[in-house]
Amino acid sequence: MKGFVVRRTPYGESDLILQILAQDNRFVSAFAPGARKSRRRFPHQFDLSALYLWEFSRSPQPQRLTRVVRAEIQSWKPEISARLESWARWSLVLEWIAHQDEPTVKFDELSELRDALCVETTAVSFHRFFMRQMQWHGVFPDLKVCGRCGKAAASGRVDFVLALGGLSHSECERGLLLSTITRKFLENGGAGDFSDSEQRHLSSELDLISVPYLMMQLGRPLRAQAFFEQLSAPNPSRERYQETQLS
DSSP, X not given: OEEEEEEEEEETTTEEEEEEEETTSOEEEEEETTTTTOTTTOTTXXXXXXXXXXXXXXXXXXXXXXXXXXXXXXXXOGGGGTSHHHHHHHHHHXXXXXXXXXXXXXXXXXXXHHHHHHHOSSOHHHXXXXXXXXXHHTOOOBOSBOTTTOSBOXXXXXXXXXXXXXXXXXXXXXXXXXXXXXXHHXXXXXXXXXXXXXXXXXXXXXXXXXXXXXXXXXXXXXHHHHHHHHHHSOOHHHHHHHHHHHO
16 A cells, blocks of 8 residues: 655654555554664655555554554655755645544645645645645635625735635735735636746745635644744845855
């Protein structure tokens, strides 16, 4: 059986409890004895960027977890961790999936997103993933009316206000000013083709909307989001270094 590790939980001195999204689109909870110390049995230490072929043996006691007998890497994407930004986005996705009682994402969808994060210079695929999650959970924002006055939000300056769960006329309540391209992206459910510059603009605005909005709507804080926000914050030293690399 193939599957991705979406969560690793230390247990005891050397064991791990793993949550796996399997190829048949179900969660498998498994016990990996000695996984944190045994480099012979588990040399990969269950890398979160890898896809594994699993072999399990079930304990005769029903209350016990499935036991990992063998885990072989089928495909490994070390390039996803080469950039802090792509690794932070992948960590956010895995933590979000692991928060669900039942999988809300299909195995193939996660595999395609992993491939996209390895090569994309923007994060449009990442935000399309979270837009599908909004739709799946039934909390997609209302993009037609102002959440404060209830009137149509068809023209003029329109802001996205997280606390309102949607749009607001700027004179009603200020939030994140939505550009035309970002509003179009949201209204079309993420569909459409965009230039590289448009994708970069989309990502910069949607980083302030998609995950924070879902966290607020469903009451599910994500630890990886705090790291991502620090990574996205202005950093003069990092910007100067990037400028010297380009010059």
